[in-house]
Amino acid sequence: MQHPVVVIGAGPVGLAAAAHLRERGRDVLVLEAGASAGAAVSEWGHVRTFTPWRWIVDEAARRLLLEQGWTEPGGDVPPTGAEIVAAYVAPLADALGEAVRTGARVVAVTRAAMDKTRSAGRAAQPFLVRYADREGREHDALAAAVVDASGTWGSPNPLGAGGLPARGERAAGPFLVGPLPDVLGADRARYAGRRTLVAGLGHSAATTLLALGRLVEEEPGTEVLWAIRGADPARLYGGGEADELPARGRLGADLRRLVDSGAVRLLTETRIEELVPGEATVTVLGRSSEGPFSLEVHQIAAATGFRPDLAMLAELRLDLDPGLEAPTALAPLIDPEHHSCGTVAPHGHRDLAHPEPGFYVVGMKSYGRAPTFLLATGNEQVRSVAAAIAGDLAAADAVALELPETGVCSVRGAEPSAPGAGADAACCGTPEPVDPFHRPLPEGAVAVGFATGAAR
C-alpha cells in the first residue's frame, strides 16, 4: 500500500498542494494546527491584501472548486484575509473533505525507525509525521512524501536587535499586540487616546501605522511612534503609481503623507534594548539616531517579520541557507541583502529540494526569513513539487512564473546600512544580476517583489 503524501498546514498554499496531488491521483492528508483551514490568514482577516484574486487562486484548486459548483471571486479589488478564507480557502478545504484534518499540530517529522545519522536505505523508508490533536494526544502518520506548508505566522521575529528578544521582552508579552492589530475594528478601544509604538519597515508596519493615523484624527490623545532600524523609510514608500498592484503602491504613498503630516513620530536607526513592563504601560529603552531614549507606551506592535519554525524538522536532512533559512538554491533569488524588493525567478522542485528525498518546504515558509513571498509564487511551487512527487519530471521542471511588478524592484549589490538605500531603487522589468549568485531572469519573465522587511 502506498502511504499518503502528508501536507503540513491548510493555508492557501498547503491546500493548493493537496489539490495538485489529488489531481495526480495521489492520496493526501493535510494536517492543520488551527481549528479550521486558513487559521493563520484568519488572524489577519481584517487586513486588505494588495493582490487581486487572479494572483491568489491556484489553477488546480480552481479546477477542483469549479467541479463543486463554486462561484469564482474576481475583479480588481484585492480581498481581505477574511474574504480569502471565506471565498477560497474554506470552500477548498470542504472540497478536499476528509483529506483535511484540523486541530492537528505537527510536532516532528522523521524517517520511520531511522534517525538522522542513518544513510543506508534511507530514501526507501517512509516518513513518520507526529502530530498532536486538540486534547494534546500524539499520533503518528506514515507518509510517502511530506510537503511542509506551515507558514511562518506562528514565529514572529523578536523586537531586539541581533535576532534575540530585547531584555525583558518575554515578560512584556501582555504589551505586545502582534504586527497587525485590528486598530479600527475589534481592538479600537485599546488604541484610542493611547500611545502605541510600531516597530518595523514592512507592509505590516505600514498597514498598522495607517490605521493608527486614522485614530489620531478621530480620537484625541492618540499618539503613534514608529521605530525603524534603518536610516530612511523611503524604501517602504514604494513605487506609487508605477506599482502594478495599485493597492500596494497606494499603501506606501499614504504612509509617506502620514509621516510628512507629523501625525507619526519617526525614530530612525533604532535599537530596542530593554522592555520594562509596568502597570498600564511598558517602558522601552534603547537608542536611535537622536541618542539614547526611554519611552513609555501603552502597547507595541512588533512588525519585525517572521522566521521559519525549524524545530519540528530537526530529524530531517535539510539544506538551508545559513542566514535566510530558505533552501540553499532559493535563498540567493530572494535574499533581501541583495534584492531591494524581493525579485524572484521561476523556481520549482529542484530549488526546493533537500538531501531528504520526498521532503519539501513550500509557501511562505520556503522563503525562510525573507519577507517578500507572494501566493502566486507558492502556487507555482506546489504545481512543480506535486508533479515531481508524482514522477512527472517534465512537468515538474517546466516552471514558469508571472507576477505583478512593483515599480520599485531592483537587484543590486549589498551595501549594508547604506542610508536611504531604498530611495534610489530602479524600476522593475528585467533586473541585471550583480553577482554570480544571482540568477538572471529568463527572457520575457517579469521580475517581482515589494519592498519590505530588511534594511534595503
Ligand SMILES: Cc1cc2nc3c(=O)[nH]c(=O)nc-3n(C[C@H](O)[C@H](O)[C@H](O)COP(=O)(O)OP(=O)(O)OC[C@H]3O[C@@H](n4cnc5c(N)ncnc54)[C@H](O)[C@@H]3O)c2cc1C
Ligand atoms: C498581513 C499579510 C498580508 C499579505 N498580503 C499578501 C498579498 O496581498 N498577496 C500575496 O500574494 N501574499 C500576501 N501575503 C503573503 C502570503 O501570501 C500569505 O502569508 C499566505 O497566507 C501564505 O500562505 P501559506 O499557505 O504559505 O501559509 P499560511 O497562510 O501561514 O498557512 C500556514 C498554515 O499552517 C498551519 N500550521 C502552522 N504550523 C503548523 C504545524 N506545526 N502543524 C500543522 N499546521 C500548522 C497554520 O495554522 C496555517 O493555517 C500576506 C501576508 C500577510 C501576513
